[in-house]
Every structure is written in structure tokens, then in C-alpha cells.
Amino acid sequence: MRRDIFQAIADPTRRAIITLIALHAMTPNAIADNFNTTRQAVSKHLRILTECELVKQEQQGREIYYSLQIEKMKEIDKWLNQFRKLWETRFNQLDNVLLTMKKKKKNEK
Amino acid sequence: MRRDIFQAIADPTRRAIITLIALHAMTPNAIADNFNTTRQAVSKHLRILTECELVKQEQQGREIYYSLQIEKMKEIDKWLNQFRKLWETRFNQLDNVLLTMKKKKKNEK
DNA sequence: TATATGTGCAACTATTCGGTTTCGCAAATT
DNA sequence: AATTTGCGAAACCGAATAGTTGCACATATA
Structure with a gap:
């Protein structure tokens, strides 16, 4: 799915996620700990960020590490x-x- | 009203408006000529851009000139x-x- | 093998968003 | 004085958004 990067960074939670995973790859659970929402909500944000290629994921067993794709x-x-x-x-x-x-x-x- | 600047630039039409008035102040009608929407729709975009101080207006008779507030x-x-x-x-x-x-x-x- | 953990997905909901149409009003033009 | 022009505001509408809860499934752990 094609996504607009400007629409992706419009949401303050998503911008915070971007900042959070800029330095270290993190799992959805670890990310969600930093916000006042459910893991599922964070998961949706990550999907949007992934769709516009701002974020990449790396599976590691049952965990998925999300990190920023700085180039984008x-x-x-x-x-x-x-x-x-x-x-x-x-x-x-x-x-x-x-x-x-x-x-x-x-x-x- | 307080507005988020990132939310303001999320819309592609608003980004185009910003580019359009970056060099020269323009009236809502003149701006609307460049898009496939009504003047009223453009007017709403201008209100949002003004609210987050990305755009300033200057009345001149019955016309209102909108221009980019580059600092923002x-x-x-x-x-x-x-x-x-x-x-x-x-x-x-x-x-x-x-x-x-x-x-x-x-x-x- | 049974249970706990990490995850994405689907369904649902309230709210926001971008657009249109209609209107009122003030300034220009005739 | 009557009409045209430029504009914002309000009411309405369909689509998108951000969130929740409940679920299914695979991978660890006991």
C-alpha cells in the first residue's frame, strides 16, 4: 500500500515512536510501554510507518524488532x-x- | 485555536498551497484557481494554516492576501x-x- | 505436552477531516 | 441605488483516522 510520509508523521504518537526507535530497534511491546495506549494501537502505527517505508522490521524468533529507516x-x-x-x-x-x-x-x- | 504544524502539512493540497504562496502573497480566489476544488475548500485550508501560524493574512480592501510565514x-x-x-x-x-x-x-x- | 508470551489482524466505535452547498456581509463597480 | 465581486461561516456528508476489545497463531518455556 502506498502511503504519504507527511500523513504518517502527522500523528504525535507516531512521531514519538520514530524518535524512540531512531537509535535502537525495539519490539512493539517495548515501544508500547512508553505510551498510554495498547500494544495493538502501537502495532497499527508501526504498520502505517512500515507501509511508507519509514520503518523496517526484523523478525527474531517470536519477537519483531522495529527500527527507523533513516534514509526515508x-x-x-x-x-x-x-x-x-x-x-x-x-x-x-x-x-x-x-x-x-x-x-x-x-x-x- | 492551537494547531499542530505536522497535522497541517499532512494534507497534499495544503502543502501545494504553501509552495504556491511562498514567493508571492495571494488571494483565496487566485489560490483556488490552481486546484480542482472550490474557493471555500481552499478557505478552510487557509484557516488551518493560519491557525498554526504557517500563514499570515493581510487585508487590502475586500481582498485578503495570504502569504507564508517562513519562520514557522x-x-x-x-x-x-x-x-x-x-x-x-x-x-x-x-x-x-x-x-x-x-x-x-x-x-x- | 500444556501453558505463557509476542505478535498481527478483524470488527467495532467515536471523532476528525476534506469537501460541497448555501448563506450573509462588506467592498467595489455600474 | 442596484449589482457584482471577494470573502468567511455554518450546516451537512461520506470517508478516513485512532483507538478499543477479542481473536488466532506461532514461538518460547514449564
């Missing part, structure tokens, strides 16, 4: 790139100046 | 920072090695 996180960074230019230079402030000029011009006529 | 976008970047260390160094691969070692150890006993 770069996609968010990639989307941010188009705005990075804006907040590094000051194009947005320039735009405000232009808007103000336009308004002024309109008032004059 | 940095919050997403800020959240990504914790992972940036991971994809720059190779901690994730190291973690995989540790997991493999653990598995190996378990099989041995």
Missing part, C-alpha cells in the same frame, strides 16, 4: 529545501516590501 | 535535526551490526 526521513528534508533558500536569504521580507508598495500605489490613484 | 517552517527543520546526526554519521548501520551480534549471541547459547 530525508524526503521531508528534501521538501523543506525549497523553503530553505527563503529563510536563508530574505526574499520573504522583500515580498512584503513589494506588497506594501503595491498597496501604496493603489491608495494614490 | 523552521520548526519542521528543527524536528528533523535530531535525525540529521544519524544520516550524516552512520549510527544506524552501527545499530544494525549490534543487532546482528545480539542475534548471533542468542543463537550460540
